[in-house]
């Protein structure tokens with residue numbers, strides 16, 4: 593039987609608000625067994641860019657990442673955010689290991705080809721981009737890897753990747769060896785029928801429901817790539833995918849994705 597692995601992803605809405613981040617880290621530190629944390633930080637990166645006089649540009653949930661933007665997001669994600677999360681977990685007794693994809697060549701991405709849109713230094717990746725055996729060794733040593741959204745191409749170029757994609761690709765790659773539970777944690781109680789009503793959580797979504805909800809415009813914006821990544825992971829053999837509030841990871845209010 594495969595041993596269990598839990599992968600949590602937290603987004604910018606939680607990272608941006610220090611009390612919420614600290615509370616999430618406390619809850620995460622209490623999760624038993626091998627675990628991995630993937631963090632985004634898009635909200636804070638956009639704020640930092642605006643403060644520096646550079647207008648953030650997002651297309652289909654992906655940041656257009658020119659050279660100046662890459663510098664900023666590398667400092668923000670791989671520097672400040674990743675190290676703050678790692679230090680916060682160390683304080684709680686979790687032996688966290690902060691990683692970009694370049695560290696230990698643990699994730700190698702490919703610069704997104706220019707088609708209608710030039711995304712700049714955005715890295716595409718999937719389960720084949722992940723060095724699962726190295727991550728397995730880290731977990732065996734009792735370390736908790738903490739991934740930021742910065743990867744590399746193996747030729748010296750850093751690349752920016754959507755953090756939901758990193759979490760789903762890690763889940764898929766590690767599902768060969770582990771029974772993986774993937775948790776997308778953010779600042780709402782789950783997928784909602786009314787995005788302004790945090791109590792309107794949809795408890796279960798199948799691919800058929802998903803198509804209907806998308807057509808009705810109930811699921812939109814950042815939720816679209818999240819659910820696409822989530823179903824892709826489930827379809828690949830990841831055991832469980834849950835979308836929930838980062839501060840209620842022990843609670844019952846959540847959305848579970850199922851294939852039928």
Ligand SMILES: Nc1ncnc2c1ncn2[C@@H]1O[C@H](COP(=O)(O)OP(=O)(O)O)[C@@H](O)[C@H]1O
Nearest residue numbers: 603604778782783784787810811812813814815
């Ligand atoms: N049906 C829905 N339920 C919940 N959130 C939704 C829904 N449709 C759109 N959203 C939006 O998706 C956002 C989450 O996506 P995103 O901003 O990419 O999150 P994160 O930064 O956590 O990855 C929510 O903050 C919300 O504004």
Ligand SMILES: CC(=O)N[C@@H](CCC(=O)OP(=O)(O)O)C(=O)O
Nearest residue numbers: 603604632633634654655753755
């Ligand atoms: C290429 C790309 O879009 N990268 C993302 C990485 C951060 C991220 O995914 O953050 P959240 O999880 O908080 O949205 C970005 O720069 O916004």
